[in-house]
Amino acid sequence: MRGIGKRFGSGIAALEAIDLDIGRGEFLSLLGPSGCGKTTLLRIIAGLSEPSTGVRRLALTTERGGQIASGRIGFVFQDPTLMPWNTVLDNVLLPFRITGRVGRAERERVAMEINAVGLAGFERAYPRQLSGGMRMRVSIARALVTDPDLLLLDEPFAALDEITRMALNDDLLRLWDNHRPTVVFVTHSVFESVYLSTRIAVMTRRPGRIVADLPVDLPQPRERTLRTTPSYGAICAAISNQLAAAMVEERSR
Amino acid sequence: MNAARLWRIAAPLAVGAVLLAIWQAIVRAEDIPSYILPGPLLIAETLWEDGSSLLGSLMVTLRITLAALAAAAILGGGIALLFSLSRVLALSLFPYAVILQVTPIVAIAPLIIIWVQEPFLALLVCAWIVAFFPVVANTTVGLNSADRNLLALFRLYGASQAQTLRYLKLPTALPYFLAGLRISGGLALIGAVVAEFVAGTGGAETGLAFRILEAGYRLAIPRLFAALFLLSVTGIVIYLVLDTLSRLLLRHWHESAIEEGEE
Numbered sequence: 001m002r003g004i005g006k007r008f009g010s011g012i013a014a015l016e017a018i019d020l021d022i023g024r025g026e027f028l029s030l031l032g033p034s035g036c037g038k039t040t041l042l043r044i045i046a047g048l049s050e051p052s053t054g055v056r057r058l059a060l061t062t063e064r065g066g067q068i069a070s071g072r073i074g075f076v077f078q079d080p081t082l083m084p085w086n087t088v089l090d091n092v093l094l095p096f097r098i099t100g101r102v103g104r105a106e107r108e109r110v111a112m113e114i115n116a117v118g119l120a121g122f123e124r125a126y127p128r129q130l131s132g133g134m135r136m137r138v139s140i141a142r143a144l145v146t147d148p149d150l151l152l153l154d155e156p157f158a159a160l161d162e163i164t165r166m167a168l169n170d171d172l173l174r175l176w177d178n179h180r181p182t183v184v185f186v187t188h189s190v191f192e193s194v195y196l197s198t199r200i201a202v203m204t205r206r207p208g209r210i211v212a213d214l215p216v217d218l219p220q221p222r223e224r225t226l227r228t229t230p231s232y233g234a235i236c237a238a239i240s241n242q243l244a245a246a247m248v249e250e251r252s253r
Numbered sequence: 254m255n256a257a258r259l260w261r262i263a264a265p266l267a268v269g270a271v272l273l274a275i276w277q278a279i280v281r282a283e284d285i286p287s288y289i290l291p292g293p294l295l296i297a298e299t300l301w302e303d304g305s306s307l308l309g310s311l312m313v314t315l316r317i318t319l320a321a322l323a324a325a326a327i328l329g330g331g332i333a334l335l336f337s338l339s340r341v342l343a344l345s346l347f348p349y350a351v352i353l354q355v356t357p358i359v360a361i362a363p364l365i366i367i368w369v370q371e372p373f374l375a376l377l378v379c380a381w382i383v384a385f386f387p388v389v390a391n392t393t394v395g396l397n398s399a400d401r402n403l404l405a406l407f408r409l410y411g412a413s414q415a416q417t418l419r420y421l422k423l424p425t426a427l428p429y430f431l432a433g434l435r436i437s438g439g440l441a442l443i444g445a446v447v448a449e450f451v452a453g454t455g456g457a458e459t460g461l462a463f464r465i466l467e468a469g470y471r472l473a474i475p476r477l478f479a480a481l482f483l484l485s486v487t488g489i490v491i492y493l494v495l496d497t498l499s500r501l502l503l504r505h506w507h508e509s510a511i512e513e514g515e516e
Binding site: 043046047048073077083084085086094095097098126127 | 400402403405406407408409410411412416420421424427505506507511
């Protein structure tokens, strides 16, 4: 992405001069305070929103004539965004329904994915019968079921309690390890971003910019014990400082 | 059946029984003539004696009501669908739907009865005009209420307009449509009765409304009350049927259809 800018109709500059290259198989976190344009940037990456300036290019395996084949991008929203009238099974089946293939292979794939997110036995349950964490798992299963090359997550765990959140962090890492899609993860939690990512882009607001772009050199695969190691703490501290410095600078302008 | 449910049925029945008893007692104590206010017992007796002829009239009214309700569901749903597909169409036609709704049916019924020669069809059109609006208005809101993020997701997967409609907009609109239909059920009956009143003897077959008029002219007040009773029962049954239908269709997911304490 080069020189991405976004202005809303109200004239507010949401994003300004964003340059970002995302490598294949990377786990990139967009970290910043609310209102810094993280979500807007994510929607531009997804193609759900057009930038006012600059260009976005995606090199996905099945891109044809600028159109990305459906199912190559998975998206997880802040809310589970499930269809309440459908069972878990039908919710996860949705991407195949839309792309027009629902055969035996697809049904097996769906069963596998539901199993992978730990919801085996809940196929016939309706979303309202599930807890918040379980709904989010369904949402993740739906995003992964098409084996996307690019997985976009917009603060997916922000509404969950810390225990559920940590469990889902580990699940997400495990699933990422299986498929190895490119991940862009939006969050405002320093600790979460350091634990999950291979790289962190720190953003600040008014207008939304990337002020720091740091690799996270921690061993793979990540284990729970990592959260208490000195190197994890050091990176968290460094990122927090970057964020704090950016906020001070913002206030002084 | 649990205690709460029993109460829900028993309490209103008990109130009804007490009111009827008071009514009967006043009529007897004050010696009110039956052409002014008949007691419930006399009304029940009339209902028993004239039952078969009144029931025949009820069938006429019921046929008009149900046909109007079906037309309201199908045409109302169809109009809402057209509105959701074309903004231009919605903007240009919706005001006319409102005009049709706010114009008193009593005022335009004579015209319709003159224009539409076939009596059944004329009454049907009148009842439909009264009944269709809640379905159109509610379903239109429902079709536009799809979750924004789900819409984005459908776009991301390259869903066609037909797919978005089938898998997202129609299910979202279903509870709204059913809520509209429940209102339309009562309105269809009112529309049918009002149309019959206006048509008078114009209709070849005589519905319940005409029997009420007739009974009024002849001061056959007990029969008037009996016909009124049948109309009320019909209205209640229509509502209960539509309410049950709504619960059955939405029982898995919509808050309105989930019993308290079911979790």
